[in-house]
Amino acid sequence: MSINQGDAYLRIDHVSKSFGTFEALTNVTLEIYAGEFVCFLGPSGCGKTTLLRAIAGLDIQTSGRIFQGGRDISALPPSQRDFGIVFQSYALFPNLSVADNVAYGLVSTRRPKAEVEGRVRELLTLVGLGGQEQKFPSQLSGGQQQRVALARALAMSPGLLLLDEPLSALDARVRQHLRSELKELQRKLKVTTIMVTHDQEEALAIADRIVVMNHGVIEQVGTPLDIYRHPGSAFVADFVGHMNFLPVERVAADRVRFGSFEFTAPVNGNQDATATLCVRPEDIQIRNVIPGQDNSLKATIDHMEFLGSFCRAELVVNGGRHLKADFSINAMRDLSLEPGQEILIALPADRLRLFRGDAHV
Ligand code: ATP
Numbered sequence: 001m002s003i004n005q006g007d008a009y010l011r012i013d014h015v016s017k018s019f020g021t022f023e024a025l026t027n028v029t030l031e032i033y034a035g036e037f038v039c040f041l042g043p044s045g046c047g048k049t050t051l052l053r054a055i056a057g058l059d060i061q062t063s064g065r066i067f068q069g070g071r072d073i074s075a076l077p078p079s080q081r082d083f084g085i086v087f088q089s090y091a092l093f094p095n096l097s098v099a100d101n102v103a104y105g106l107v108s109t110r111r112p113k114a115e116v117e118g119r120v121r122e123l124l125t126l127v128g129l130g131g132q133e134q135k136f137p138s139q140l141s142g143g144q145q146q147r148v149a150l151a152r153a154l155a156m157s158p159g160l161l162l163l164d165e166p167l168s169a170l171d172a173r174v175r176q177h178l179r180s181e182l183k184e185l186q187r188k189l190k191v192t193t194i195m196v197t198h199d200q201e202e203a204l205a206i207a208d209r210i211v212v213m214n215h216g217v218i219e220q221v222g223t224p225l226d227i228y229r230h231p232g233s234a235f236v237a238d239f240v241g242h243m244n245f246l247p248v249e250r251v252a253a254d255r256v257r258f259g260s261f262e263f264t265a266p267v268n269g270n271q272d273a274t275a276t277l278c279v280r281p282e283d284i285q286i287r288n289v290i291p292g293q294d295n296s297l298k299a300t301i302d303h304m305e306f307l308g309s310f311c312r313a314e315l316v317v318n319g320g321r322h323l324k325a326d327f328s329i330n331a332m333r334d335l336s337l338e339p340g341q342e343i344l345i346a347l348p349a350d351r352l353r354l355f356r357g358d359a360h361v
Contacts, residue, residue, distance in 0.1 A: 009035075010160065011032075013067065014063070017051075024216050028218055036193070037193045038193070038207060039197055041203040052196050057081050084162070086146070087165075090137070090148070090169075098135050098148050103119075106155055123151040132144070146170065146178065154189070158191065160194070165197060166182075205224075214239075219233055242281050244281065245276050245277070247276060250271065263277070263352070279353075284315075286325070286337075291344060298342060300341070301341045310327065313326075
């Protein structure tokens, strides 16, 4: 069956997975489109690797079905599914050369020698390791070994590329470099890709869509911008990026009270008497805030951290509640901000989110 760009290529249909009495995945339903780069993101133990392994057939789900390219693969062993996989630990054969590692799958399907050699050269050039064919894994850096693992995963031109924390064993600089190369490569090859990560910055940087998971369920699926700007729950708001949480009481459909301050807040769904108001540090305004302006409040700078391109201030509001606020270096200099200083800040209504109850407060 042919799948066009934009069609659902992988369909996960009400998949649950238990280990003994522990349910690691609960009723997960998800569609992944041809050519997409999707990240499974969530804290340790949330079930992202279990879901990836179920897609690969390395674990079989307890219930539910999985379709790839219109084919029901739910009960197929890994060898009959169409994917390439890269693990965190490079998992190369230490006694085989780089070329033989990449060629492994091709040789076992008895392709002609010249074709295998040509394909290995092509793949190694693609991952930036042209000319390294005869080296052994132990002679390569971690980043280079992971490139070999990637070339090996791509050797059979799989319909699906599965990446299980492929960058997390690498140091920060190599990780960032390889991350952008991986994205570029995926864009070029248009191979449908799923990457497991617990690193929200990595997911935001690389994914077309992010699947945020928590305790074996999907919390939210969306583009990086969607997830960041419109988190659907306090968990997502807290897990992706930095977020301030304030406990508020509702005084009207679009008004909430925080201590002695009243704010205009978004009207969303519930109208509970108490709620949690969220605002990102970078959305807190400091310039040109006028006393009495809607959503303005007084704050005292507790301390400031210089973070290179901006400054993160820890503010104290309303007699003890702490808020993080990011200010530009220019604002910091122009307003001569310093610890102990009392300032006026504003929380723009269109940048606030309201969640139910007292989550994360
Ligand atoms: P991490 O980032 O730490 O790998 P994860 O989100 O990938 O976390 P999983 O590896 O999918 O989490 O594990 C989900 C839950 O299922 C965890 O609580 C884990 O202990 C449990 N689990 C996973 N595999 C098994 C297994 N083979 N037997 C028993 N429990 C398991």
